Each structure stands twice: as C-alpha cells, then as structure tokens.
Amino acid sequence: MKYYLISGEASGDLHGANLIRALKTRDPKAVFRAWGGNLIKQEGATLVKHYNELAFMGFWEVISNLSTIVQNIAFCKKDILQFDPDVIIFVDYPGFNLRIAKWTHKKGFKNHYYISPQVWAWKENRVIQMKRYLDALYVILPFEKLFFEEKHQFPVHFVGHPIQDELCTYKEHRKFFDVHQLDPKTPIIALLPGSRLQEIHKMLPLFIQVATHFKSFQFVIAGAPGIPSASYEPLIKNTSIKIIYSDTYGLLKKSKAALVTSGTATLETALLEVPQLVCYKSNPINYWIGKKIVKLKYISLVNLILNREAVKELIQDDCNYKKLVENLELLMKKNTLDKIRMDYRDLKKQLGGPGASEKTADLIFKAIQ
Numbered sequence: 001m002k003y004y005l006i007s008g009e010a011s012g013d014l015h016g017a018n019l020i021r022a023l024k025t026r027d028p029k030a031v032f033r034a035w036g037g038n039l040i041k042q043e044g045a046t047l048v049k050h051y052n053e054l055a056f057m058g059f060w061e062v063i064s065n066l067s068t069i070v071q072n073i074a075f076c077k078k079d080i081l082q083f084d085p086d087v088i089i090f091v092d093y094p095g096f097n098l099r100i101a102k103w104t105h106k107k108g109f110k111n112h113y114y115i116s117p118q119v120w121a122w123k124e125n126r127v128i129q130m131k132r133y134l135d136a137l138y139v140i141l142p143f144e145k146l147f148f149e150e151k152h153q154f155p156v157h158f159v160g161h162p163i164q165d166e167l168c169t170y171k172e173h174r175k176f177f178d179v180h181q182l183d184p185k186t187p188i189i190a191l192l193p194g195s196r197l198q199e200i201h202k203m204l205p206l207f208i209q210v211a212t213h214f215k216s217f218q219f220v221i222a223g224a225p226g227i228p229s230a231s232y233e234p235l236i237k238n239t240s241i242k243i244i245y246s247d248t249y250g251l252l253k254k255s256k257a258a259l260v261t262s263g264t265a266t267l268e269t270a271l272l273e274v275p276q277l278v279c280y281k282s283n284p285i286n287y288w289i290g291k292k293i294v295k296l297k298y299i300s301l302v303n304l305i306l307n308r309e310a311v312k313e314l315i316q317d318d319c320n321y322k323k324l325v326e327n328l329e330l331l332m333k334k335n336t337l338d339k340i341r342m343d344y345r346d347l348k349k350q351l352g353g354p355g356a357s358e359k360t361a362d363l364i365f366k367a368i369q
Contacts, residue, residue: 001027001029001030001031001086001087001365001368002030002031002033002083002084002085002086002087003020003023003030003031003032003033003085003086003087003088003089004032004033004034004080004083004085004087004088004089005019005020005032005033005034005035005036005040005045005088005089005090005091006034006035006036006076006088006089006090006091006093006096006097006100007034007035007036007037007040007051007091007092007093008035008051008092008093008096008097009051009092009093009195009196010037010051010195010224010225010226011092011195011263011264012036012051012091012092012093012115013036013037013038013039013040013051013225014039014162014166014225015091015092015114015115015162015356015357016034016036016039016040016089016091016114017036017039017040017042017043018162018165018166018357019089019091019114019162019357019360019361020032020034020040020043020044020045021043021357022357022358022360022361023361023364023365024043024044025361026361026362026365027365032044032045032046033045033046033048033079033083033085034046034047034048035047035048035049035051035076036050036051036091037050037051037052037225037226038050038225038226039225048076048079049072049075050226051226052226053072069096072096073096073099073100076096076100077100077103080100080104080107080109081107085109086110086368087109087110087111087112087364087367087368088100088101088104088109088110088111088112089112089113089114089364090111090112090113090114091114091115092114092115092116092117094117094118094119094123094126097113097117098117098126098129098130098133101113101129101130101133101134102129102133104133105132105133105134110135110367110368111133111134111135111136112134112135112136112137112138112364112367113130113134113136113137113138114138114360115138115139115140115162116130116137116138116139116140116144116148116156117130119147120143120144120147121295121296122295127148127152127154130154131152131154135367136157136363136364136367137154137156137157138156138157138159138359138360138363139156139157139158139159140158140159140160140161140162140356141161141301141304141305142158142305142350142351142352143304143305144156144158145158157359157360157363159355159356159359159360159363160351160352160353160354160355160356160359161267161351161356162356162357163264163267163268163271164271164351164352164353164354164355164356165354165355165356165357165358166249167249167268167271167272167354168354170249170250172249172250172253173247173250176247176250176254177254180220180242180244180247181242182218182220182242183218186216186217186218187216187217187218187255187256188217188218188219188220188251188254188255188256189211189214189217189218189219189220189255189256189257189258189259189328190219190220190221190222190251190252190255190257190258190259190260190269190274191204191207191211191219191220191221191222191241191258191259192221192222192248192258192259192260192261192265192269193207193221193259193261194224194261194263194265195224195225195226195227195263195265196224196227197227197231199261200224200227200231200232200235201235202281202282202283203261203279203281204221204232204235204236205235206279206281206319206320206321206324207219207259207279207324208235208236208239208241209321210259210321210324210325210328211239211241213325214328217256218240218242219240219241220241220242220243220244220251220255221236221241221242221243221244222244222248222251222252222265223243223244223245223246225245225246229243229245248265248268249268249272252268252269252272252274253272253274255274256275256332257274257275257276257277257328257331257332258274258275258276258277259276259277259279259324259328260276260277260278260279261278261279261280262278262279262280262299262300262313264301266278266300266301266302266311267300267301267302267305270302270310270311270344270347271344271347271348271351273341273344275331275332275336275337275340276311276331277311277312277314277324277327277328277331278299278300278302278303278311278312278313278314279314279315279319279324280299280313280314280315280316280319281315281316281319282316298313299313299315300313302343302347305347305350305351306343306346306347306350308343310340310343310344310346310347311340311343312327312331314327
C-alpha cells in the first residue's frame, strides 16, 4: 500500500513517525511519502517538506506568510496526484490539512485524520466539513469522543494519547549527569520554552530572568527538535544555563519543577509527575484575537482533561517575572506537591493506557485493505 502522511510541526513528526512504524509491521511492503521532520524521515518515508518550512504560529504570522502557504497547498495537491496514494493520513495541523482534505475527498482519495483539530476550543463549524470530507477520525483526548459523537453525531475512534507510548518505551540514561555535564548535587528546574522559534524568542528571555532569582538551582533548557543551538545561544550567553537535546524525558525525570510553555509539553510533564507552571505569552494582536474566538476555561491539556486548575496557568500579562518567581517558590512546597501528584494520578486514569499508534495503525490498515 502507498501512504501519504501530512504533519506540520514537531509533535506531528513524532506521532507520525510512531504511526508509520506501527503500519510497517502490518504492511511490510508499505511505501510512505510524508510532510514532517527528521523522525518521519528516519522511519524510511520520503520527506517532501520539513515542518520547519511550514510552522506559522498566530494570526498575524499566518497572514504575513499567506503567499507561502498558498504555494505549499498547490505543491501538495500536485505531489499527491503524482504519488497516487491508497490513503492519506492527516496528523493534526488543521489549517493546512483540512483544506487538502476537502480537495482530496473530491478527487476520490481515502482521508484518515489522526489527532483531531481542536474544534472543541475554536472553529467548531469545522466539524461540518470534517464529517463531509473524512473517512475516519482518530481522537486522543477522552472528552473528544463525547464532543463529536454526542454533540455532533460524528462517530470517531478514541485511541488514547500517543505520548503514553513514548513514555512506555523511554529508557533513562544511566549516566545522565555525566553525559550532559550537569552537577548531580544541584537540583534542576527544566525550561521548556516551546517548539517554535517565535515561542522561544518570546518565552526564554523571561525564563532566564526567573533563573537569576533561584541561585541554588541549575536551569536546563529542553532543546526543541529542528531548532539549532545557535538559536538559543544569543539568549543564554553570560548565563550558566545549558541546553539538552533529544532527552526531554530524561531532563524532566531529574527535575524538581518545570516552566513549560503551553502545549503538548504540559501533558508530557504531568505524565512524568513533574510539578510545573504553565506559561503563555503572545503578541498583543494574536492574544486579543484569540480571546475573542477561543472559549475555554484553561489553556493547558492537563487542566482541560481534568476540568479543573490542577496546574497553575500564567497567561499574557500574568506571565511576568514577579508572578513566575512567586508561583515557582509556592510550587515546591510540600502541600502543593502532594495536591499536584494526586491530580496527576487522576489524569493518568482518564487518559487510559498506551497503544495509540498500534490501535490507529490497525484501524487504518483494516479500512483500506
């Protein structure tokens, strides 16, 4: 079978790569062509475009890069026709993927969507086109199944969150401190400033400022895949802050706490049971527009799944040096830690067990045979 997979960011590259690996065990002669990153390429897929060329975050950034996006859509359509796949697998990345799905449906291709667009947060009207253009939708959050099936009469498959697969297969490095040249006697606070350059430039300077207050800790950045160290170095020069690549889970496992830019990393941090502050700051235009159209009580996946504030969220104006310092100090007190760990246990129960990639691969392969 021939598979065409489209992902547009680091998380999509990770989950897309795991899905490709699972599909290969069911279809040893499978041929993959994909939009993604290094992980997808390592699984043997022919990489069409790297997500670094595709990730435009925020309303203003999308508008200013509109001509590039239009060119990418045209190129994608042409490439699909030339490859003529048996199935197209869309991985998140809705602004681009739903446009392509509408076109591929009209062309008679089979459309399978893994990791649903967050239509429960905004653009709920997209559900209409999803029902019309998708042959199958695989959701990863427990409340999404209820949202689609009860509210919109759209049957979907709940497969669990693929991050759990990653955590099950992760093997901790025995010589973590030696390999990364860190002091084993000094407690660590992990910094996860985001996976996109825009996020890093916005959040990391603030995180560095906070680090100057906590003299008895070492602060370590989890380097984002696809973002070279040269992008971090101008920001951390003249500090003792270090960067670790390709071992975010190892870093979190050794950390007393973490400052995390809102996104999938908040869930990873919670599943590894690390106390965290969820931080988010955007340019004022993006934030103003977002407030008008996104109707959610919380921004972190942890709080959304639990439907309560299990982890502290510091957003926009509240995301400042003073409040970060105050809340980080509070975070490491015993009574706060005990409550957070109870909430994290509840979170794991709601997410169910691992196996998202395997379940999704089974369903896709059976559907297209």
